[in-house]
Amino acid sequence: MLTGDLDDVVRFGVGPAWDQVVAIDTGERSPDATAPTACRWGAGVRLRGARLAPDVT
Numbered sequence: 001m002l003t004g005d006l007d008d009v010v011r012f013g014v015g016p017a018w019d020q021v022v023a024i025d026t027g028e029r030s031p032d033a034t035a036p037t038a039c040r041w042g043a044g045v046r047l048r049g050a051r052l053a054p055d056v057t
Contacts, residue, residue, distance in 0.1 A: 001053040008051045013044015 011022055017040040023029035025046065034040070 002050050004049050006048050008049060010047040010050045010052055011044060013042055015042035015044075016040060018042035018044055 011025065013021065015021075019042075020029060020034070020040070021042040021044060024031050024033075
């Protein structure tokens, strides 16, 4: 759901380091906490100005 509010962010991704990417993005982890390596990768998307729509069944 598009909200236009840039404080609303939907994030989703894959990879063994994606949880760390989200933690850095949300300020829960310092970007300098660990160095990037070939086995630690994460790919994903951030949608600013959006939030998940309620599940309608």
